Amino acid sequence: MAFFRFSRPAGNSPCSVYDGLCCLVYTPVLSDAVPVIIDKTHRTWAILSIVALAVLAGLYGWYCMVSPDGPRGGSLPGLAFGILAAALMVFAGLLAARKKMPRWRLGTASWWLKGHIWLSLLSLPATLFHTGFRFGGPLGQGLMWVYLVVMVSGVVGLLIQQYVPRLMKVTLPEQAIFEQLPVVTRGLRETADDHVAGVCGSLFADPEEEGAEGFEPQRILRSFYLKTARPFLAEAVPEGSPLLNPTQSQGVFAQLGEALPEQMLTAVQAVEQVVDERRQLISQLKLQRWLHGWLVVHVPISIALLVLGVTHIVTAVYF
Ligand code: HEM
Numbered sequence: 001m002a003f004f005r006f007s008r009p010a011g012n013s014p015c016s017v018y019d020g021l022c023c024l025v026y027t028p029v030l031s032d033a034v035p036v037i038i039d040k041t042h043r044t045w046a047i048l049s050i051v052a053l054a055v056l057a058g059l060y061g062w063y064c065m066v067s068p069d070g071p072r073g074g075s076l077p078g079l080a081f082g083i084l085a086a087a088l089m090v091f092a093g094l095l096a097a098r099k100k101m102p103r104w105r106l107g108t109a110s111w112w113l114k115g116h117i118w119l120s121l122l123s124l125p126a127t128l129f130h131t132g133f134r135f136g137g138p139l140g141q142g143l144m145w146v147y148l149v150v151m152v153s154g155v156v157g158l159l160i161q162q163y164v165p166r167l168m169k170v171t172l173p174e175q176a177i178f179e180q181l182p183v184v185t186r187g188l189r190e191t192a193d194d195h196v197a198g199v200c201g202s203l204f205a206d207p208e209e210e211g212a213e214g215f216e217p218q219r220i221l222r223s224f225y226l227k228t229a230r231p232f233l234a235e236a237v238p239e240g241s242p243l244l245n246p247t248q249s250q251g252v253f254a255q256l257g258e259a260l261p262e263q264m265l266t267a268v269q270a271v272e273q274v275v276d277e278r279r280q281l282i283s284q285l286k287l288q289r290w291l292h293g294w295l296v297v298h299v300p301i302s303i304a305l306l307v308l309g310v311t312h313i314v315t316a317v318y319f
Contacts, residue, residue, distance in 0.1 A: 037113070037161050045118040052122055056081075060129040071132030074316070081130035086309060088123035092116050093306050096299070117158065124151060139315065143308045150302045157294040164291045168284065181281055182235050188274045188281075189233035195270040196225045199263070217260050221268070224256055229271055233278050243275050244282070 063077040064070065072078050095116040098104060107115075127147065135144045197203050200218040203226070232243040243249045253272045257265055 036166070037117075037158055041110070042114055042118075045114045049118040049122050053125055056084075056122075056125055056129060060125075063129075071129070073130050073132065073136075078130055078132065081126050085123045085126035085130050086313065088119045088126060089305065089309060092120035092123065093302060117154075120151070120154065139308070139312055143305070143312050146301060146305045146308055150298065150305050153294060153298040153301065157298055160290055160294055164287050168287050181285055185233065185235055185278065185281060188278050189230065192225070192229065192233055192271045192274040195267040195274075196221060199267045217264055220256070220259050221264060225271065228252070229275055232275060237282055244279065246276070246279065249275060249279070 059077070060071070060081070063075075067075065067077075073082055095112050098106070098109070098112045102109070127144075131140070131144075135141045193203055200222050203222065205219065205222060228241070228243065231238050232241050237244070242252050249272075253268060253275075257268055260268060
């Protein structure tokens with residue numbers, strides 16, 4: 001996404017993972033402001049949409065007054081509202097085509113997104129004025145339900161895209177590209193492996209050494225690392241790991257520190273820092289899923305809407 005730039009994270013991380021991965025790790029570009037979808041550049045669109053809504057409502061009021069049988073979708077004004085609603089929905093759907101063709105010289109991506117949001121919102125009153133607030137038979141009702149799901153998912157997605165990037169900036173000081181999360185995770189795991197192997201000689205116990213006197217601290221660290229910390233640094237995080245919770249994790253590391261001699265504490269602190277970073281990546285993954293996940297509802301349902309809309313038009317014209 002455009003909100004981020006590649007950079008080396010600030011601070012003195014003992015994790016040499018960043019030496020190899022600094023090109024993959026990135027932080028928010030802007031120190032204070034995180035770009036949001038709705039900003040003041042939407043003002044003109046908002047004002048024009050409100051004016052258009054007022055004009056449409058006025059026309060609908062006049063149309064109700066002059067129609068003795070009340071508003072009907074098949075009347076001339078009803079059809080005009082229907083054609084307008086369909087055109088606005090088709091325009092909304094064209095956003096997908098615009099995104100697939102970034103080289104089109106037909107307006108900027110931001111212009112299309114603004115148009116998408118405001119004109120598709122305007123399609124709601126146009127649709128209601130077309131139907132006269134009645135939804136007819138099963139096809140009409142189905143169409144309205146699908147339409148409502150598209151609108152609601154669009155508004156929910158907009159709110160997510162408006163607030164999640166801010167939340168990510170506040171809660172996650174360091175951020176990685178979604179696609180690079182597995183690589184960054186592997187780098188963290190290798191860094192922690194090195195720290196543990198550095199004080200234990202090897203990650204895996206030598207059977208002779210295992211029972212020997214004087215090797216108890218290595219056994220404790222290795223056992224903790226292999227049973228608790230390393231699985232947490234795997235790509236799939238084990239459910240119920242105590243390291244998922246920052247307070248619990250702090251407690252676990254404090255307990256481990258007490259059981260080990262001083263010369264091992266630097267390695268323990270380094271592993272704890274890697275675990276903290278992994279926890280941040282997990283939170284980030286969850287937020288990223290929210291950021292993109294809503295489109296899984298919005299896009300297929302909007303395709304269904306366009307298909308049902310065409311069916312509605314064909315049945316209305318031919319039957
Ligand atoms: C007739 C109604 C609508 C249709 C047919 C429609 C269709 C679509 C489609 C096909 C996309 C995917 C574009 C892509 O990523 O390829 C999309 C994205 C989106 N829609 Fe809608 N939509 C409608 C209404 C709305 C409404 C009411 C809102 C919010 C008020 C909204 C907000 C969004 C947003 C924020 C995106 C994501 C754009 C991005 O991430 O670049 N949509 N819509």
